[in-house]
Amino acid sequence: MKFLLLMFKNVRRNLLRSFLTSMATIMLVLVITMVWSILDFLDEATREKEKDLKAIITERWQIPSRMPFAYVSELERGGARNPGDVQPTDSMTWQFYGGSLDKKTVERNNLLFAIAMEPKKLETMMDDLDKLQGQEKTDFHEVVLKLAANKQGIILGRDRLASLNKRIGDKFTLYGLNYRDIDLEFTIVGKFPEGGRYDQSAVMNRDYLNDALDAYQREKKKAHPMGDRSLALFWVRVNSKADFQRIAEQVTSSPAFTNPAVKCETAASGVANFLDSYRDILAGMRWMLTPAAIISLCVVSANAIGISVRERRQELAVMKVLGFRPLQIMMLVLGESMLLGMVAGAIGSWGAWYLINEHLGGLALPIAFFGKFFISSNALWWGPCIGLFAGFIGSVWPSWSACSVKVTEVFSKVA
Incomplete structure (x- = not known):
């Protein structure tokens, strides 16, 4: 001492x-x-998991990935065609809709890109959001229900709300950038929980975007240029690495996914490839x-x-x-x-x-x-x-x- x-x-x-x-x-x-x-x-x-892992299915030969939305029904089954084939335990679609709040001026502070997805998948498939507990889980569940009930609803991250100078309940119009001539009106139904990961994110109801593409085809008598390739990513959850390997083989060998061809990789591998730059x-x-x-x-x-x-x-x-x-x-x-x-x-x-x-x-x-x-x-x-x-x-x-x-x-x- x-x-x-x-x-x-x-x-x-x-x-x-x-x-x-x-x-x-x-x-x-x-x-x-x-x-x-x-x-x-x-x-x-980027660390590979052995159990309860996610996989990403994307277009094989093109970045960014653009697949027909018609692929969804088969992908939800993991390309299963025969008795004994493995199917995912859960899945979700990702479509991207980007636009500007100002029709004439496109600037950083008025740009917004939203993930169009099935609302209920926010609670079962999105990282961190599927692990919410207690009151935070209850509050976010109410927000998800509002998004499911209102096709024009949108959920924004806290930082995105602040940068756009908007509040919950506000309405605004996005003038489409990647979907030209498709302008959508939104109502902010809620925000993501605190935590930082989704502070800059936005999620909309996928039915709203798909209905808008159908309406465009009825009015113009032709499909929108993005109408047959609106699906960017398809996520699946599997129980084990062995199940992932089976599903990857089923998807890549399926004749239903040839135009365009697709690939299947684990989420960790996909993140690692994305981080390669x-x-x-x-x-x-x-x-x-x-x-x-x-x-x-x-x-x-x-x-x-x-x-x-x-x-x-x-x-x-x-x-x-x-x-x-x-x-x-x-x-x-x-x-x-x-x-x-x-x-x-x-x-x-x-x-x-x-x-x-x-x-x-x-x-x-x-x-x-x-x-x-x-x-x-x-x-x-x-x-x-x-x-x-x-x-x-x-x-x-x-x-x-x-x-x-x-x-x-x-x-x-x-x-």
Whole structure:
């Protein structure tokens, strides 16, 4: 205990240096924590599951995917044609409708792209929304019922509501961009729960879009150019990886899906493919930014403790005269650096967790279709460990120098 108290006293000896070292550690740990949280989330999103996994069916040879909506009835059965074929446990369709709130001017602040889907699938197939609990689940269920009852309804994310300067109950018209000559009137029936993932999202009733395409065909006496290729994605849920492999084979070999041909991949694989365009950025974050921050942290720690040891050479010589062994002096210097690093690292990571998760509601950093990121709960131990590691690495040489102080040389210079 006395040894620990001595470490605390030495850390407090030069408060300005300790404060500056701590601030540098806090900022670098905060950066490392944010980078690791983003990478950890993306790694989890692209990690293959063995049970209860989702798969995405898309057009094989074209991006963006454009499939006939007539595929839906067969896809809901997973391409099953024979007795014993595997069928999905659940599924959902994704169509995309984009438009502008201003017919003449198309600007960022008046653009809105909505996913057209079957309302009830929001609660069973959408990530995170299918795991809501308690009052939050009850409230969102009411919103889904409103969307199902009102074809012109739309659900918006909180940030999207704010950027459009709209409130629940407001009505507006979207002038179609990807569906030219199809303009739709909407009523905002609700918003997505807090959490960040869907803050920029919008979901509409798929029947409204499909009815509009049918009305266009009746009025124009011809199908809309997008009428026979409005289905962008089809999601299925299966019990196991073996079931997925069976369904993938059924779908790709089915004669019902030849014009255009389709492919089936796990959701994790689909996300990984989508993130491929961010490969260089993510590699830079993983292999350049993070190591550079850790090295900088070690250098800061080494510089601070090195200056402290040089200032205390006479004191260290006196300690040797009083009976302190070299190992004890080494552990004292190492302990001071690691103690300061651990405390500053904990403040940096815990502060990042509270500031970003609780105060800011997520880190707004759009990567692919992820709009916000949150600091991982693992950061609560990442920070102290990073601080300890940097403190140890940074103080190895200064602590060796401290325990190697020669009493005769120090006192001969004083004399």
